[in-house]
Structure formats: structure tokens, C-alpha cells
Amino acid sequence: xxxxxxxxxxxxxxxxxxxxxxxxxxxxxxxxxxxxxxxxxxxxxxxxxxxxxxxxxxxxxxxxxxxxxxxxxxxxxxxxxxxxxxxxxxxxxxxxxxxxxxxxxxxxxxxxxxxxxxxxxxxxxxxxxxxxxxxxxxxxxxxxxxxxxxxxxxxxxxxxxxxxxxxxxxxxxxxxxxxxxxxxxxxxxxxxxxxxxxxxxxxxxxxxxxxxxxxxxxxxxxxxxxxxxxxxxxxxxxxxxxxxxxxxxxxxxxxxxxxxxxxxxxxxxxxxxxxxxxxxxxxxxxxxxxxxxxxxxxxxxxxxxxxxxxxxxxxxxxxxxxxxx
Ligand code: PSU
Ligand code: MN
Numbered sequence: 001x002x003x004x005x006x007x008x009x010x011x012x013x014x015x016x017x018x019x020x021x022x023x024x025x026x027x028x029x030x031x032x033x034x035x036x037x038x039x040x041x042x043x044x045x046x047x048x049x050x051x052x053x054x055x056x057x058x059x060x061x062x063x064x065x066x067x068x069x070x071x072x073x074x075x076x077x078x079x080x081x082x083x084x085x086x087x088x089x090x091x092x093x094x095x096x097x098x099x100x101x102x103x104x105x106x107x108x109x110x111x112x113x114x115x116x117x118x119x120x121x122x123x124x125x126x127x128x129x130x131x132x133x134x135x136x137x138x139x140x141x142x143x144x145x146x147x148x149x150x151x152x153x154x155x156x157x158x159x160x161x162x163x164x165x166x167x168x169x170x171x172x173x174x175x176x177x178x179x180x181x182x183x184x185x186x187x188x189x190x191x192x193x194x195x196x197x198x199x200x201x202x203x204x205x206x207x208x209x210x211x212x213x214x215x216x217x218x219x220x221x222x223x224x225x226x227x228x229x230x231x232x233x234x235x236x237x238x239x240x241x242x243x244x245x246x247x248x249x250x251x252x253x254x255x256x257x258x259x260x261x262x263x264x265x266x267x268x269x270x271x272x273x274x275x276x277x278x279x280x281x282x283x284x285x286x287x288x289x290x291x292x293x294x295x296x297x298x299x300x301x302x303x304x305x306x307x308x309x310x311x312x313x314x315x316x317x318x319x320x321x322x323x324x325x
Pocket of ligand 1: 282
């Protein structure tokens, strides 16, 4: 009986796993680009649903897609809509995500529930990496990844983004790690997970999202898109099954307001603790409070660095596509 059940289950799983028509909806522009081996960049959507306020979330999502297109690359924003993983969104779908107040934050652990219930949500870095990998997009651009939270050694609040980077072969382009997190411990855990971390540019200094320097260094640096592509190609050829993290420093002109943002982060982290904010709500709460406390300065810097990451990530995707096809 058990044998029968499990073989039926096996058939069910293999029939449904990754069937684009059942679990995935790939936008035609993305499907065509992939079929023709043209470069594609994956983009996340928790930043839209939980990372930025309306309407800047919507304008930023559209600007980022436009930047990617202007680089000759196809954008593939990932989200779960009514229980299907969408890879590439229409303008109406972006609009829905940006305005909705009920969408969930979808990380690896949330995927089964959200899909089984036909719900909708923005995918985090970990959720987006899973989708990008299933459909064959090797490069993914975001603002900042999750990490080990401050006091994480006691709370064990460690983002699933870090373990995802350890188990899914995707190159994530980000501006490093926000100093709402414990950057030193985050880098330690990335090492344990076998994630190849490199700063993009001439310095090995590991950027802290709003500033070039976190006080920590990356093990490596890559000078340009070609070197980054070479690094990613090597990781893929080795079949390591782990990810690569490329940390792109924020453009100089936006890196100024460091201390004010740092003070706001300190206040927001303390407030989150006093209010007993836990689990998936911690990061959105802190992002929201830091934006309020800096009168929008953190949001402006955030938008500028995502634009920059989109440009750099697209150039990397182009260089990688040339190498592999
Ligand atoms: N950091 C930001 N903006 C964001 C996020 C992180 O500056 O929007 C989002 C990303 O989607 C990231 C997620 O994957 O938060 C991490 O959440 P958590 O810390 O709960 O793992
Ligand atoms: Mn967490």
C-alpha cells in the first residue's frame, strides 16, 4: 500500500514539477529570450511589496526594468500571483503588487503554502533565486540581501537568503548587506555556506548598502563585468550548486548620509526589539522606520543603488551570455 502510494505520489510529483503551465507562468518576453539564449536578469518583488512605500515601490520597479532593457537585457521580475510563480510581470501585475496591502512575503519556506492556497506575494531573495534557477536565469539583481540580524547569535534570526545562496547556483548582485544586520556574522555564515563573495571594483572593501565600507572585506574583488562573468561561469562549470554574491558599492554621490542613516538604524533596531517585532516582520519594520527617521534619505539612497545594481547586473548577464553561447 505504502509502495503504491509512494509511486503514485512520485508520478504526480514528476508530472507537476516545474511544468511551466502548472506551477510557473513565464512571461512571453522572458520565454523568448531564454529560448534564443539572450541575456535575462531576474528581479525580486519583496522590495515592491514589503521593502518600499507606494508609489516609490512601483516607480522604482519600472525604472529598474527600463534600465535592464536599455542594457539590451530582458528583465524578469519574479512574484507569486494566485498560486503561480510568475517569471516576468506585466505592467498591471507590477501595479497590483505595488498597491496591494495583503500580499505575503514569500521566501523558500512560504512557497508550498502560498502555492497550495492560490495566494499572491512578493518573492524575497531566496524565493526569487529558486524561481530563477528553475527556469534557467543565472543572474539576479537586488538592492540588499538578508543576513544575520544584530543579536542574531541569541535570536537565531538569520535570513533564509544566506542558506539559499549556499544551495542554489545563482549569482546575486547586491549593494552588500545593510547595516541593520550584523555584517561580520553574515560574512562568516556566507563562508560556511560556501558562497563565493566578491566586491565589484578595485577595492575588496565589503560595502554596507548605504556606504562603501562596512569595516569588513570581501575575500575577493572583480574589476569589471567580464571578470564577474568569468567568476560565475567557473562556479557553474564546477557544478558547485552554491551561489555567488557580487557586492556593488553604492555610487559616490549617494554614499554621503552615512551617519544619519546609521543613527536611524540604531534607533529602529532598538524599537523593533522593544515592540517585540519578530520573524518575517523584522526587516520590513526596520526599513520602514529608517525611511521615516531619515525623512526619506534612506529611500533615495536605496533607489539610487538599485538603479546602479541593475546596470551592473545587466552588463554581467550580457558578458556571461557571450561566454556561454
Ligand atoms: N533588504 C532591503 N530591502 C528589502 C529586503 C532586504 O534593503 O526589500 C528584502 C529582500 O527581499 C530580502 C528580504 O530577501 O528582505 C530578507 O528578509 P528577511 O530578513 O526576513 O530574511
Ligand atoms: Mn528573519
